[in-house]
Amino acid sequence: MPELPEVETVTQGIRTELINKKIKQVLVYRRDLRFSMDPKFEKKVIGTKINKVSRRAKYILIQLDNNITLIIHLGMSGRIAIENLNNNERIFKHTHLEFITSNKKKLKFIDPRRFGSILICQTNNLYKHKLLKNLAPEPLSPEFCKNYLLNSIKFRKTNIKSIIMNQLVVVGVGNIYASESLYKAKIKPNRIAKSLTSKECDRLVKSIKKVLKRSIKLGGSSINDYSLVDGNLGFFQREFEVYGRDGKFCRKKTCKSRILRIMIGQRSSFYCNKCQK
Numbered sequence: 001m002p003e004l005p006e007v008e009t010v011t012q013g014i015r016t017e018l019i020n021k022k023i024k025q026v027l028v029y030r031r032d033l034r035f036s037m038d039p040k041f042e043k044k045v046i047g048t049k050i051n052k053v054s055r056r057a058k059y060i061l062i063q064l065d066n067n068i069t070l071i072i073h074l075g076m077s078g079r080i081a082i083e084n085l086n087n088n089e090r091i092f093k094h095t096h097l098e099f100i101t102s103n104k105k106k107l108k109f110i111d112p113r114r115f116g117s118i119l120i121c122q123t124n125n126l127y128k129h130k131l132l133k134n135l136a137p138e139p140l141s142p143e144f145c146k147n148y149l150l151n152s153i154k155f156r157k158t159n160i161k162s163i164i165m166n167q168l169v170v171v172g173v174g175n176i177y178a179s180e181s182l183y184k185a186k187i188k189p190n191r192i193a194k195s196l197t198s199k200e201c202d203r204l205v206k207s208i209k210k211v212l213k214r215s216i217k218l219g220g221s222s223i224n225d226y227s228l229v230d231g232n233l234g235f236f237q238r239e240f241e242v243y244g245r246d247g248k249f250c251r252k253k254t255c256k257s258r259i260l261r262i263m264i265g266q267r268s269s270f271y272c273n274k275c276q277k
């Protein structure tokens, strides 16, 4: 499933390629995505200019110059590809939508499982949209800080990993990034949330930001004229400190412990019993 860093990478890719360009042509092959597409989609979109491309949680927001914003979610298996029109076209199975833009690019929305969606919303009501109105803070925003986390864990007897993965606390910290951040912050994933000290909260917030930023940076470097998110872990994968490394030695040279795997909320969690407290 594409996680926040992958979605951010794709957002940046779309921005780089298509900002200020006109959408000349829209081809819709399937409308029955997770949410059915607006029957007047083509009519509302053809001839508009792309004014702004941004991201909120795992939603890609493409703001057009006619007070319409497209809300794109990649679901479980969604991908976006951008190609030059005059190149030999790569054919992808499960392409449900294509945009052709004024700079001779083609954007494709590909989604084998069709859990993704492309919705239309009035830009001036964007943050009243049911998908966007109740979202928690962005992990990379200043709002997500030590004091915010301290407040969120008060009285919480659940484990800290579930808290940072809770979309009502902070958006976009998926399973992998939660394990990686907790390792970096030297906190065990199954620690009772409210037992974290102020110092530990500070470390954890900083670690989450660092891990996500690093992953976005690695993803961003692979974007050329062809951008793609494929739901595989891609770029960041080679750098995992704990995720998927159970039984292997901890990366800290002096540690000599092996990484352990436990289940928390039906998700695999990886940690070092010695480095993490």
Ligand SMILES: [Zn+2]
Residues within 6 Å of the ligand: 250, 251, 252, 255, 256, 257, 272, 273, 274, 275, 276
């Ligand atoms: Zn260790």
